[in-house]
Amino acid sequence: MxxxxxxxxxxxxxxxxxxxxxxxxxxxxxxxxxxxxxxxxxxxxxxxxxxxxxxxxxxxxxxxxxxxxxxxxxxxxxxxxxxxRSETLIAVSMASVIQLEGSPATDVMEILGILYSHAAGLAARQATDEEVASLRAAAERLAELDDLDQAMKDLLHFLRQLSTLSRNPLLAAMCAFLGEVQVELAIELSERRLLPLREVAGALYPDRIAVVEALEARDADRAVRTTRAFHDHALELINSSPTARQIRISDPSYTRLISSLMSTKLASITR
The missing domain is CATH 1.10.10.10 (Winged helix-like DNA-binding domain superfamily/Winged helix DNA-binding domain)
Known part of the structure; x- marks a missing residue:
């Protein structure tokens, strides 16, 4: 060498x-x-x-x-x-902590809401007009949910793009990892017939557009509020769904589910 x-x-x-x-x-x-x-x-x-x-x-x-x-x-x-890669190092560290501490899904989602809100506030100040236009296009692709698998990919793209516009690599990397965890958890719940994923994703379309409009207006405070509202609305839809009586995200079974997801992600990251 x-x-x-x-x-x-x-x-x-x-x-x-x-x-x-x-x-x-x-x-x-x-x-x-x-x-x-x-x-x-x-x-x-x-x-x-x-x-x-x-x-x-x-x-x-x-x-x-x-x-x-x-x-x-x-x-x-x-x-x-x-x-x-910075994303790999952060993902390995966060996955290990989540698994070691037995963190419930509520903790993961709460942190994610805070991170994305901060990212949106930064993006309102930092992103170019072209980048915001690209984010709007990503949001509008989620207007139709004919192909749910593709919709989940589009959602991850929207969330990753939003965090990237913050111009904060550490923040973007944390958002990217936890965002993937959140989407994978939603898919897992949907496959177990505990979450009407298509309905939830569709109902959140106006919230995503509201986030984009805040960025277009270059209003950082509004971007923070609308992103937090988007996140809170997602949790509200999950908790008020017809299967809410069966779902308790802070239940130990969901802590085990998060741990299982972390094991899978650690294996994929380090493979």
Missing amino acids: AESTDDRRAYRTIERVRAADQIMEDLRDRILRGELPHGSRFPADRDLAERYGVSVATVREAVRALAAMGLVRVRHGSGSFVTV
Whole structure:
């Protein structure tokens, strides 16, 4: 692996005690500093073993830990590659916390409402006219819900675009992950016949348009209010649906459902 000598630290010999952990931390720091950029081929295990002065088995243990964090993807037969992206790191961290704490769906949705409202307020100030026009087009595609699968994809696109217009990468990444969780939870409830997803999605069309109109007016306070109203209306429709007596989103069964979704997402993120 070619390296410049000016801005790269020499690989140091690692002490035998907890060598795999020390190697993992050193390689993680190199990845996060950009010495090993996203998409680049990761150094071969034997090369790293020689540079760190440890066995190949020790290096492989460190690489497995990096893969579990979503920083490296091991492709059998073609080597390992760096897969560091801010969205991946945030998603792994948030999914782990949600699963570890046993967070109920109510907590996830409450946080999401706050994040999207803040994103909309920023977007009202930051987005260009062309970007707002594109957001309106995304919202208007949800006027017809003939194909529910496509509608859910369009909804995710609308939500992702709204958060991206905030010009805040950290906020956008958090919204993107939690937005996917919310939509996947809705789909799961629909498949269990506990949520009339088509009716709920259709009833929220005016709320989405209201958010766009606030951005078009460049009214940040209004954008915050309409986005929060959009989010609250969604929860109200879920709770007032004909199956509301069967649904209790804060019920332990829904906490387990969130945990199951997190397990699936962690597997997909780090695969």
